Amino acid sequence: MTDETADLRTRNSQATREAIGHAALRLAIEQGPNGLALVRVHDIAAAAGVSPRTYNNYFSSRGEAICAFQADQSKRAGKALRARPAGESLTEAITAAVIELYTDPEPDRAGLSMIMLTPELEGEALKAFTMAEGPLADAIAERTDGDGDLFPAVTAAAVAGAVRVAGRRWLEPGTSEPFAAILRRALSHVLPD
Amino acid sequence: MTDETADLRTRNSQATREAIGHAALRLAIEQGPNGLALVRVHDIAAAAGVSPRTYNNYFSSRGEAICAFQADQSKRAGKALRARPAGESLTEAITAAVIELYTDPEPDRAGLSMIMLTPELEGEALKAFTMAEGPLADAIAERTDGDGDLFPAVTAAAVAGAVRVAGRRWLEPGTSEPFAAILRRALSHVLPD
DNA sequence: CGCACCATGTGCGCGTCACGCAATTTCTAT
DNA sequence: ATAGAAATTGCGTGACGCGCACATGGTGCG
Incomplete structure (x- = not known):
């Protein structure tokens, strides 16, 4: 593979990014297409094991995280x-x-x-x-x-x-x-x- | 034209919709592409001659109004x-x-x-x-x-x-x-x- | 011609969110 | 081991989206 893992630090942060994204999508699916407003930032952060503020360091909107x-x-x-x-x-x-x-x-x-x-x-x-x-x-x-x-x-x-x-x-x-x-x-x- | 003016009431509301949209775009242009955050809902509404709440009846985000x-x-x-x-x-x-x-x-x-x-x-x-x-x-x-x-x-x-x-x-x-x-x-x- | 009706405009208030700032923790590199 | 940078986090603030209830004005009925 051409992916030389770049930086180990970068890797780690991409992992949390993925974790948050995955959690966001999972929670959104649970609530269905009509309950998107019920997916709170707090829940996403909790499900990903990070603080709400950290979630915000990676994504600036729920939609961005979900997608x-x-x-x-x-x-x-x-x-x-x-x-x-x-x-x-x-x-x-x-x-x-x-x-x-x-x-x-x-x-x-x-x-x-x-x-x-x-x-x-x-x-x-x-x-x-x-x-x-x-x-x-x-x-x-x-x-x-x-x-x-x-x-x-x-x-x-x-x-x-x-x-x-x-x-x-x-x-x-x-x-x-x-x-x-x-x-x-x-x-x-x-x-x- | 196939446009039969539909309803006079509908016409009026589309006019205000246009007014708000036009005002939003104009204000956004004034602030430039980097000052979008400075375009407050209050200003858009004022520029269009409606209440902020009314702006929100037509658009649910500034971006929607601008576009x-x-x-x-x-x-x-x-x-x-x-x-x-x-x-x-x-x-x-x-x-x-x-x-x-x-x-x-x-x-x-x-x-x-x-x-x-x-x-x-x-x-x-x-x-x-x-x-x-x-x-x-x-x-x-x-x-x-x-x-x-x-x-x-x-x-x-x-x-x-x-x-x-x-x-x-x-x-x-x-x-x-x-x-x-x-x-x-x-x-x-x-x-x- | 008047009256009831519905759509739209508006004020108020609540809950959430995005984000700047600054302290703290964690991890890398030498 | 230690210095230093990056990442995580808490707090505080301003703005926003929207539900609710009320006022207003145009519409279509009798």
């Missing part, structure tokens, strides 16, 4: 694309990278529902998915070597949008199709043949 | 596409509709900068642009008569993303190219030839 996992996942989009072999076409590489990134384990239905289907979280959820765009655009630009200057960013945005739509689709009741399949179909509409 | 104009504009995307003649191809129709919608007057640079370049507004800004997706997807579905079930939503998301990217591009310092031209180029990357 942290999704956001962190999206941030890895660039790395995922770069990990694809150079032999693949851009479309193949993006498709494979995105599918691998978002289905490493099949996502948690409850968690994704909470994030994508709760109105109060809409803004944070969009931020979380949109976070993939920057890194992804950079990685695309590297692969295409200055195609059009707008192409990488636009494609990245389209891909992020396709992922979101695929997620919504996968969450619809009575969907047995695996997420990867839906994702592949969604991406086929925005990527060059 | 209201952009959000309302995006909501008209479906209508804009439906207004295109049936003879046009889907790509032509979408391109024309989007350009017309977002450049009816050339957008206000200060306002768009505030919305798109202020970190605290990122979530709300994304919501504002994403609001075009639903209506747009419906309108696309009507034009294509059940192409693929994912196609309309994915395309709408890609278009909304392209608009966002085009906006960012247009805001970059030293850009003299008209927004419509950038928009057209951006859309060409996500729409079928």
